[in-house]
Amino acid sequence: MASIAETHTGPHDGGHHESYLTAKRGIASWLTTVDHKRIGVMYLASILFFFFVGGVAALLVRTELLNPGKDLVEHAVYNQLFTLHGAIMVFLFIVPSIPASLGNIVLPLMLGAKDVAFPKMNLASYYFYVVGAILFILTIVLGGLDTGWTFYAPYSTTTSTSVISATFGAFVLGFSSIFTGINFLVTIHKMRAPGMTWDRMPLMVWALYATSLIQVLATPVIAITLLLLICERTFGIGIFDPALGGDPVLFQHFFWFYSHPVVYVMILPGFGVISELVTVHSRKGIFGYMAIAISSVAIAFIGFLVWGHHMFVAGESSLAATVFSFLTFAVAVPTAIKVFSWIATMYGGSIRYTTPMYYVFVFLFLFSIGGLTGLFLGALAVDVQMHDTYFVVAHFHYVMMGGTFIAFLGGLFHWWPKFTGKMYDERLGKLSAVLVFIGFNVTFFTQFVLGSRGMPRRYYTYQPQFHTLHEISTIGSYILTAGLLVALVTFIKSLKSGEKATANPWNGMTLEWHTESPPIEHNFAEQPICRRGPYDFPEIDESAAGARH
């Protein structure tokens, strides 16, 4: 089989090297491992656990909203549930999701490296994550949190719930992000296989590179902001609370200066995953490699300059609002280029309808809606109406869940045989994609209508005209849950009784497919050398007329 590497490593010399899963045994060998694959697996297990916790909170929220007034819980509990859902999904699931789990495992493999540049720092990153997660769990025990995941002052400086443990948790999680970011940047710069020039890097690597840049540059700002908030609550130093002489709008500037770039930390790795999936399963070179690679970095850069679009009606100056609106539209262009390029990639391909490809289709549908609805929110006059309504809730779920989460799930199906050495039941995998697609749209498309008709977010109860749409949305969330459970069953079944995976079940060209499944402890038996681009599939008919432009 052709490959981008030309060394003769691979399955045939098996027997000399143990897989990373079995090379060492016992719990201690996992907890003290510096192997990026094992750390990635631990991250994967942890984020999936918190996705489950955040998901249960979401289901409770949706069930409470089935009818106006009380269905399950009281006001105070509801407010804690939506806060818990948001905070856990953002800080404990989606920010670390693709980079720290899938990225951690595939990045060194894709580069043809033995490990990341700083393996111990990688383990430290995981332990920072664990400490942050414990602080979040502690928050639930200590009286919960009811500020929303945004911690807006002065509500957060005056509420009696456990703000300090939660913000300190987010602060510690920030270090986990920074450690991963630094590690990836150095790894990409210094540890590429011989022959892997920047324009031969898989687009997943480009996406992780852009993501890491943002993590390293933006995370310190939120860390400082949360420390200031802790100082205000603990020592009564006036920074954000007007009663102490502070300014609450300052908090929002600090908060979004981090939290907007972090939106791109969440979505860029998803873009990277989709670029891999669409090429491998279409047997086609990516359309516009440089445009996709450079647009990731462009998005990372412009992403730092649009935070004010969260504050059009929050008391920022009209001039600032106008500039931020303009820059927001500027960031839409590179994003549109990516979507056009993925679709164009399928042109002239030989598309295999595998589970990962199903998820690519789901992604293209949902993310297009998520991206396009951002135009409503970027336009000043319309945002005045839509701000803090369900329209915004629907928009960011289409982007974050329809985009990042679907890409994550697609990527998990794609690399699952590599991680575990097992294949899965394709019919079950495809069924999960179909159910998730239906459930997702029923849940969230209704919320666009709710929002444009004026339904505000974070409401425990609502006026009767919104009842039917809320009912539909809640039913959709149950279908969505069923789809996710099918995916879970697919994975469990694969672990128990899945067929053994070959080294390269999808015939991918990138280097992670050029070692055994699961990979040996040190990734490659000998140093691979990169001689081609990442998407130079053998099916491509290079002799066809008008080949290159």
Next chain:
Amino acid sequence: MQTFSPVLIGSGGFWMPPQASTFAPNTDALFHFILWLCAIFFAGLMGATAYFGWKYKKRSDADRTSPIRGNHKLEIVWSVIPGLLLLVIFGWGFAGYREMIVAPPNAINMHITGQKWSWTMTYPNGGEDGNRLVVPINEPVKLTMSSIDVIHSFFVPAFRVKRDVIPNRYTTIWFQATELGSYPIYCTEYCGDRHSEMIGHVDVVTREEYETYLRGLAGCSEGDDLVACGERQFQRLGCGACHSVVPGQRIVGPSLAQVFGHEVSLTDGTTLTADEDYLRQSIMDPNSQIVEGFAPQMPTFAGRLDGVNLAAVIEYIKSLQ
């Protein structure tokens, strides 16, 4: 702009609430412009996806795929055309926004105060009302807003206006109502337990009705029954958002029925009999005496309620037996 909307339900169409201000037609026109643009682009994207997905489905292992890896002309076209359309949306959104932030000089000035979990409206004659804003039709009204606790946000969907209400500075909005009727006001910045019940309404009335309403808003005057006037103040200040007048019913604060003359246990462990002085102090400095089992979250009414009006509220609470 009605012709843009896919289904006609009310003056805002399928998507938007009824139109009741001068801003609404422009905001809705822009909304529907973006909606149709998105619909066309989305149909194009999904149409191409579906077509390629069908046309280039894998037929056999011998399939050969196209070597195309880019096309600069096409890439420039699909960057520049959306870019220009985005500029149009930006410009249109900005034009609408500019109108919203510059109030005409002849606007009627009113003040809005947000607090957990009610709105207080202050009119040009000094009259106040709770959770109810009455404005004359076809006249510009400017609202100067502030909060006395956390951030709230003042949102009238039918007017297409929204602005955060902040504790340490004034924010303003203005509008000119165009349809008689009553429209909800929502709080759209999360502010705690009863955030979803911090709902008021705007009544758009004729000039004559507006003037009659203003005259009736003044505080207690000679010849007023003190209890009846106290009940009016109670409603106008939104006390009922947190305090029930049904015995034993708990909303956020304790019920005020059967309090006067009865024993009250406080969180500091002491017990006292509620007299006029206890009621007065609980209104002026609410957090100095917290009833057992409740959190200290009531704002002070010092400066907003005094003289005969304070006396009237106390007499009204006394009457709740």
